[in-house]
Each structure stands twice: as structure tokens, then as C-alpha cells.
Amino acid sequence: MSEDFRFTLKTTDGDARLGEITMPRGQIRTPAFMPVGTAGTVKAMYLDQVRDLGADIILGNTYHLMLRPGAERVARLGGLHSLIRWPHPILTDSGGFQVMSLAALREIDDKKGVTFKSHIDGSVHHMSPERSIEIQGLLGSDIQMQLDECVRLPAERPEIEKSTEMSLRWAERCREAFGDQPGKAMFGIVQGGDIPDLRIRSARGLAGLDLKGYAVGGLAVGEPQDVMLDMLETTLPELPAQKPRYLMGVGTPDDILKSVARGIDMFDCVMPTRAGRHGLAFTRRGKVNLRNARHAEDLRPLDEESDCPAARDYSRAYLHHLVRSNESLGGMLLTWNNLHYYQYLMQGIRAAIAEGRYATFMAETQNDWARGDI
Numbered sequence: 001m002s003e004d005f006r007f008t009l010k011t012t013d014g015d016a017r018l019g020e021i022t023m024p025r026g027q028i029r030t031p032a033f034m035p036v037g038t039a040g041t042v043k044a045m046y047l048d049q050v051r052d053l054g055a056d057i058i059l060g061n062t063y064h065l066m067l068r069p070g071a072e073r074v075a076r077l078g079g080l081h082s083l084i085r086w087p088h089p090i091l092t093d094s095g096g097f098q099v100m101s102l103a104a105l106r107e108i109d110d111k112k113g114v115t116f117k118s119h120i121d122g123s124v125h126h127m128s129p130e131r132s133i134e135i136q137g138l139l140g141s142d143i144q145m146q147l148d149e150c151v152r153l154p155a156e157r158p159e160i161e162k163s164t165e166m167s168l169r170w171a172e173r174c175r176e177a178f179g180d181q182p183g184k185a186m187f188g189i190v191q192g193g194d195i196p197d198l199r200i201r202s203a204r205g206l207a208g209l210d211l212k213g214y215a216v217g218g219l220a221v222g223e224p225q226d227v228m229l230d231m232l233e234t235t236l237p238e239l240p241a242q243k244p245r246y247l248m249g250v251g252t253p254d255d256i257l258k259s260v261a262r263g264i265d266m267f268d269c270v271m272p273t274r275a276g277r278h279g280l281a282f283t284r285r286g287k288v289n290l291r292n293a294r295h296a297e298d299l300r301p302l303d304e305e306s307d308c309p310a311a312r313d314y315s316r317a318y319l320h321h322l323v324r325s326n327e328s329l330g331g332m333l334l335t336w337n338n339l340h341y342y343q344y345l346m347q348g349i350r351a352a353i354a355e356g357r358y359a360t361f362m363a364e365t366q367n368d369w370a371r372g373d374i
């Protein structure tokens, strides 16, 4: 078992890349989709199921786990991997984004970091770049994210510039705090909003730190898809080709197809799990909203050709009943279906790149979605 973190770029098809990350806890086939396990659980799933669907790595959140059960407590309990019984790689987000989106923000200070009130009990917490890295270490995270500030769009240039410069300084502080941990990695996060020269400034600044991987942040925050894609086209050429690129919070299957085509290797998104709990199914023929009355007496399964029991063995009528009744099994089955579909899509993407037919695969997949659900 290799003791270090190594990314191998296997082949490319246009700007699409087929690769593999090797870490002590296992390998990550890229392009990869990382199911979100926010508070130490991929909601409504057993982690054995998540693994069986083909996930090589899951995501945890510093913000949630530091508040409950607490980072020091997780460490006392043996670390996140043994606590949740997931022996494979875990990537943890650093908390900056969750503080902005969930907590009552008290203060952001370049030197001290963020001060915020817990959305759980209102208690006040401080998180510096150093503390974020310390927490991720206590959790036992394999891929740790720098603490950053994700500016909500639309925003004016001065605000984006100030925030992007601060995130760059925090990247350096996180790299110092992370130090040299063979077998683990700390990724920087490119910011810069929707302003090309700030995206280039941020990417070049992080590239100069010679990090093990690079995330593209500050996107999937409400901007149109074409703006997100434009920012990828601006940012990715500035990042080292031999390091993995991770697009945070993305996305729909269409977002993923188009971002892979531009050179992204890793994705995470709550879409398949959260939408599943709200009755939305992702299938090879597009999306199916099981709340819709049209399914009430439809005895067909979601996809009779699927090898996922949730898609193949249950009628839409029953799924509709479960969703309308807000029964737990509804969210369980649709989460299972959706995570299966996302991993099925990633498998298809990797095979298509390997065989040099990614453009055709992308067009055929989008065409199947457009044909809609029969």
C-alpha cells in the first residue's frame, strides 16, 4: 500500500481527463462523484450500499462535525473512519461555505478567521485557518480543504477582490498548519467570483504553493450554468495539469458532463441525496418527480433495465405513495436510485474517455435525457 498521495493522469480525450488518485486508504477513479456525508452519514443510506454503488470516497463537513459530536470527541472515539465504519478515503470541506450558508455569521477577520453562532444551539464559535486544519486532522480526513471565503454572486469587484486575496492568504496559512502529512493531502480553493482576471490571479497564486490538488470554489452559488462553465475555461488552464481538479458543490448530471469536458476530475453535490428525499428520481431518461399524481397508478418501475433494485423492482405507483405519505422508505429508495444513477453516469464517463469517445457519449446521454421519461 503506497504511503503517499499520488495522482496519475491516465489519458485525455480533448480536455476530459481519465485519472486515478492513490492514497493509503484506497484508490479514487476519476472523474469521480463524491456522495455527501455531511454529519458522518450519507443520509438514508448504509455506507456498505454507498460503497457497492461504486463510490471510492465520500465527503464530510468540518462545520457540522465540529458542532456535533465535536472534533476532539470524534478523535477520542477513534476518528471518523472507524466511527462511521467507512475505511476508504474521506474528503472534508473546511467549513467556510457552511458557515456562510448555515450559521449566523458574527465576523470575518483576516487574522482571526470566522466567528459564528451555531445553527444548532446558538453557541459562539471561532474558526481560524489553522483551527480548520486542526479539526480536519482530528477527524482523520484524508483530503483536507483550506479554509476560504465563498462570495455569494452577484457581487461587486471590490468585494470579490478583497475576499479572494484573503482566501489566498488563508491558503498559505493552511498549508503551513497542514505541514507534511504523507498519504494525506490539502487542497487549495480557487476563488475570484465571476471575474476572469481575479480567477486567474487566484489560480496562479495557489499554483505557486505547489499543493497536492486544487478545488474550484465560489461557483454553484446561483450563477447561470454558462457563467460557471466560462469560469472553468478561465481557471483550469492556470492549474497544473498533473494535479487533480475538484469542482465544489457540482452538480446536476448535465453540469457534470459539461465540467468533465472542460477538465474537472472530482465532484460533490447534495443533489442526488437531497432531491431523493424530496421525491425526485434521476434516471437514464431524465428526471422523474414522484410527487406528481400521474404516477399514482403506474405499475412500471423507474428503469426496468437498471441493476439497482430501487430502480428496477418497485413500481412508480408505490414510490408515489411513499413520497406522498412522507414514508422513510420513499427517501431511502430514491436516494439509492439517485446515487446509483450518479455512479452509473461516472462509470460511463470514465469508459468513454478511456475509449476516446467522450463527445459522442455526452451528446447521446443528453439526447436520452431530452427524450424524456416515457
Ligand SMILES: COC(=O)c1ccc(CCNc2nc3cc4nc(N)[nH]c(=O)c4cc3[nH]2)cc1
Binding pocket: 093, 094, 095, 096, 097, 098, 145, 148, 149, 150, 189, 216, 217, 218, 219, 220, 221, 248, 249, 250, 251, 269, 270, 271, 272, 274, 275
Ligand atoms: C437538491 O439540491 C440542492 O439542494 C443543492 C443545494 C446546493 C447546491 C450547490 C452547492 N454549491 C456549492 N457548494 C460549495 C462548497 C464550497 N466549499 C468551500 N469551502 N468553498 C467554496 O467556494 C464552495 C462553493 C460551493 N458551492 C446544489 C444542490
